[in-house]
Amino acid sequence: QKEVEQDPGPLSVPEGAIVSLNCTYSNSAFQYFMWYRQYSRKGPELLMYTYSSGNKEDGRFTAQVDKSSKYISLFIRDSQPSDSATYLCAMSANSGAGSYQLTFGKGTKLSVIP
Amino acid sequence: DSGVTQTPKHLITATGQRVTLRCSPRSGDLSVYWYQQSLDQGLQFLIHYYNGEERAKGNILERFSAQQFPDLHSELNLSSLELGDSALYFCASSVGQGAIGELFFGEGSRLTVL
Numbered sequence: 001q002k003e004v005e006q007d008p009g010p011l012s013v014p015e016g017a018i019v020s021l022n023c024t025y026s027n028s029a030f031q032y033f034m035w036y037r038q039y040s041r042k043g044p045e046l047l048m049y050t051y052s053s054g055n056k057e058d059g060r061f062t063a064q065v066d067k068s069s070k071y072i073s074l075f076i077r078d079s080q081p082s083d084s085a086t087y088l089c090a091m092s093a094n095s096g097a098g099s100y101q102l103t104f105g106k107g108t109k110l111s112v113i114p
Numbered sequence: 115d116s117g118v119t120q121t122p123k124h125l126i127t128a129t130g131q132r133v134t135l136r137c138s139p140r141s142g143d144l145s146v147y148w149y150q151q152s153l154d155q156g157l158q159f160l161i162h163y164y165n166g167e168e169r170a171k172g173n174i175l176e177r178f179s180a181q182q183f184p185d186l187h188s189e190l191n192l193s194s195l196e197l198g199d200s201a202l203y204f205c206a207s208s209v210g211q212g213a214i215g216e217l218f219f220g221e222g223s224r225l226t227v228l
Contacts, residue, residue: 044204104156
C-alpha cells in the first residue's frame with residue numbers, strides 16, 4: 001500500500017459545479033497537509049496547507065482534514081475553466097535533522113468544461 | 115513565475131550517457147529539493163539540500179547524485195542513463211526546511227532517454 005493514495009481521474013465537470021478531490025494516507029507521522037495545483041507544462045504551486053483536523057477556507061477553495069480517518073479533501077466551489085489542472089495532495093513528516101519531506105499523491109486531473 | 119530556474123528545459127540523450135540538470139533557487143531560499151515526476155509513479159522525492167549540506171535522501175538511485183554549491187544553486191547528475199530514467203525532473207526551493215510544504219517549484223527539466 002502506498003503512503004498516499006489519490007484517484008488519478010480524469011475528472012470532468014461543467015463550469016459552476018462543486019468539485020471534490022480526495023486523498024487517503026497510511027502514515028500517522030504526517031503532520032502537515034497540502035494541496036498543490038499543477039498546470040500543464042508547469043511546476044506544482046501551493047494552493048493551501050493545513051495542520052490540524054477540520055476545515056480551512058480560502059475563497060472558492062476549502063481544504064478538509066480528518067486525521068482519525070486519515071483522509072483529506074479539497075472542495076472547489078463555482079468551478080471555472082481556469083481551474084482545469086492536475087491537483088496533487090501532499091503531506092509532510094519530519095524525516096530527521098529538522099528536515100520535512102513531502103510525499104505527494106499521484107494527482108487528479110480536473111477539466112472544467114465551459 | 116516561482117523564481118526557481120531550471121536548465122535545460124528539454125534534454126534528449128542516449129542510454130548509457132550522463133547528464134547534469136541545474137537549478138537556481140529563489141533568492142534567499144536555502145533549501146533545494148529534487149523530485150522526479152513520471153506518469154506511473156507521480157512526484158517522487160529524490161534528495162534535499164539545506165545551505166550546502168545534504169539533509170535527506172528519498173528514492174534516489176545510486177547512479178544519481180546531487181550537490182548544492184556555496185552560491186546555493188544545485189546540480190543533479192544522472193549517469194549510466196536507462197530508458198526508465200525518462201521523466202520530468204523538478205527542483206524546488208524553500209526558505210527553511212519545508213515544514214509546512216511551502217516549496218516553490220521550477221518548470222522542470224524534461225529528460226528523454228532513447
